[in-house]
Amino acid sequence: MNEQTMLSIISQHLPWLTIETTSFNYSGWDHDIIIINEELVFRFPQNQAVRRHTERETALLKAIEKTSPPLQVPNFQVIRDKQGRTIAVYYPLIKGEALTSPQHAALISNQDNAKLLGEFLSKLHEIPAKQVDSPLLTIHTQEYWQRLFDSVETHILPNLAEDESMIVSNFFHGFLQETEQQPIQQAWIHGDLSANNIIFNKESGLVTGIIDFTDSQYGDPAFDFAGFYWDFGPAFTRQVLRYYSGREPVAHLFERIRNFYGLQPVFHELLYQVKKGQMVNWPTALEKFKRLKKMQATSDHSFD
Numbered sequence: 001m002n003e004q005t006m007l008s009i010i011s012q013h014l015p016w017l018t019i020e021t022t023s024f025n026y027s028g029w030d031h032d033i034i035i036i037n038e039e040l041v042f043r044f045p046q047n048q049a050v051r052r053h054t055e056r057e058t059a060l061l062k063a064i065e066k067t068s069p070p071l072q073v074p075n076f077q078v079i080r081d082k083q084g085r086t087i088a089v090y091y092p093l094i095k096g097e098a099l100t101s102p103q104h105a106a107l108i109s110n111q112d113n114a115k116l117l118g119e120f121l122s123k124l125h126e127i128p129a130k131q132v133d134s135p136l137l138t139i140h141t142q143e144y145w146q147r148l149f150d151s152v153e154t155h156i157l158p159n160l161a162e163d164e165s166m167i168v169s170n171f172f173h174g175f176l177q178e179t180e181q182q183p184i185q186q187a188w189i190h191g192d193l194s195a196n197n198i199i200f201n202k203e204s205g206l207v208t209g210i211i212d213f214t215d216s217q218y219g220d221p222a223f224d225f226a227g228f229y230w231d232f233g234p235a236f237t238r239q240v241l242r243y244y245s246g247r248e249p250v251a252h253l254f255e256r257i258r259n260f261y262g263l264q265p266v267f268h269e270l271l272y273q274v275k276k277g278q279m280v281n282w283p284t285a286l287e288k289f290k291r292l293k294k295m296q297a298t299s300d301h302s303f304d
Helices: 002-015 048-065 102-108 111-125 141-156 160-181 221-232 235-241 249-263 265-273 289-294
Strands: 020-026 031-036 042-044 077-080 086-092 187-190 198-201 208-211 217-219
Touching: 002 020, 002 031, 002 042, 002 077, 002 086, 048 086, 077 235, 102 198, 102 221, 111 187, 111 208, 111 221, 111 235, 141 160, 141 265, 160 221, 160 249, 160 289, 187 221, 221 235, 221 249, 221 265, 235 249, 235 289
Parallel strands: none
Antiparallel strands: 020 031, 031 042, 042 086, 077 086, 187 217, 198 208
């Protein structure tokens, strides 16, 4: 959606709002975003599927607020058309900045932030299924991961060296076999808790908020730690888990994180680049993936 159309919709539905400054963001996969007066964030879904997800997201955010979370989350107001369908949502800007640069790993990786994130996820994952006024939806099903592997086989493996291709195949096969045999206790999860969706205040040195619950779903709570593992490393992930209380022992969660969830983000990134026609440096594409896998053999897995 172009800038003028977004501004026209905002003016039509919020005639009281005086627009002094605007900042546009088209970098997201799901939304076009405009920030008005450095105070209000407006998100416009890019397609009908995202609009449907926004309804669930809105319901979950209301449930999270009732838990008195230690971190801020968006306080949605919804703009609807005459048929009651969501056109956009808006909320007060959470002050701070997204953790988008490699330097942020050093800034966030401390006990205070680990405690905030661990306690936040504890509250999120403890929300009863029926407390969210939305149908239960699991996106990351066995079929979802199989489809991801199928795409990896088609678009990524042919570009890798033979030994790397074998490592990736074994990586997916191991996870698919394990999850098929072992049932998982599901919970409401964020679904995309990467560095981009964590808001950090440089002055205080603390995480202040969590944004973008577009991929929220009823799924495996271990998945919400994948971004910590990939973006900030195993040590910080373990720190966060020490402040986490869920329905499952944290050691069991950590096994799924380190063996699969914490490593799979690389394949989403590579598939996105391939499908967008972007250049990929294939000889180095799996460097971080292989480095993290190598760390597994020497890291301490206890939580005593």
